Amino acid sequence: AQSVAQPEDQVNVAEGNPLTVKCTYSVSGNPYLFWYVQYPNRGLQFLLKYITGDNLVKGSYGFEAEFNKSQTSFHLKKPSALVSDSALYFCAVSGNTGGFKTIFGAGTRLFVKA
Amino acid sequence: DGGITQSPKYLFRKEGQNVTLSCEQNLNHDAMYWYRQDPGQGLRLIYYSQIVNDFQKGDIAEGYSVSREKKESFPLTVTSAQKNPTAFYLCASSPPERGIYGYTFGSGTRLTVV
Numbered sequence: 001a002q003s004v005a006q007p008e009d010q011v012n013v014a015e016g017n018p019l020t021v022k023c024t025y026s027v028s029g030n031p032y033l034f035w036y037v038q039y040p041n042r043g044l045q046f047l048l049k050y051i052t053g054d055n056l057v058k059g060s061y062g063f064e065a066e067f068n069k070s071q072t073s074f075h076l077k078k079p080s081a082l083v084s085d086s087a088l089y090f091c092a093v094s095g096n097t098g099g100f101k102t103i104f105g106a107g108t109r110l111f112v113k114a
Numbered sequence: 115d116g117g118i119t120q121s122p123k124y125l126f127r128k129e130g131q132n133v134t135l136s137c138e139q140n141l142n143h144d145a146m147y148w149y150r151q152d153p154g155q156g157l158r159l160i161y162y163s164q165i166v167n168d169f170q171k172g173d174i175a176e177g178y179s180v181s182r183e184k185k186e187s188f189p190l191t192v193t194s195a196q197k198n199p200t201a202f203y204l205c206a207s208s209p210p211e212r213g214i215y216g217y218t219f220g221s222g223t224r225l226t227v228v
Binding site for chain 2: 009032034036041042043044045046049051090094102104105106107
């Protein structure tokens with residue numbers, strides 16, 4: 001069965017510092033991995049995805065994520081955090097077997113302090 | 115601009131009342147989804163549809179019903195059988211479900227029982 005875990009409920013970082021939001025997954029076959037961001041009372045917005053190819057994926061707003069097959073992880077990163085990055089971040093996974101159903105993590109709240 | 119429109123943004127339901135949440139997309143996407151979001155629980159799939167006139171139950175379908183008479187529209191009815199309907203409801207769409215496409219989300223409907 002597919003699953004995705006975001007081990008941290010909340011991440012706090014100072015503005016200008018690098019940030020990492022963690023995600024690990026379990027899926028049969030090759031994983032398709034996604035990150036989304038949600039601002040208060042809004043829907044989720046797509047940030048980036050890994051399907052195949054380069055392990056380092058670049059996305060919107062300066063975010064990037066690194067796919068690590070041996071550790072089954074897909075951590076979201078940004079070299080220099082902004083206060084406006086404060087939001088709820090969701091990792092999601094689907095597999096190329098079992099109907100391609102997409103599973104979302106529970107979300108990690110990111111606080112960036114000025 | 116293409117996108118997904120959910121209405122209303124806020125909805126209040128009395129005990130024992132059925133209410134319908136609207137979801138319309140102009141992205142020409144085949145697949146549409148309804149998710150429920152509760153604090154700390156991430157997204158839970160209620161129903162999904164991969165093609166017009168066809169839909170499947172998700173993980174928490176009890177107390178909900180849907181229809182898919184048009185490609186653009188996927189309304190969700192919250193029935194009186196749903197005992198705890200207060201939540202944030204998100205509609206999403208994607209090209210045919212193959213796992214490699216990200217989802218486009220609407221802005222959500224916040225439903226409150228009064």
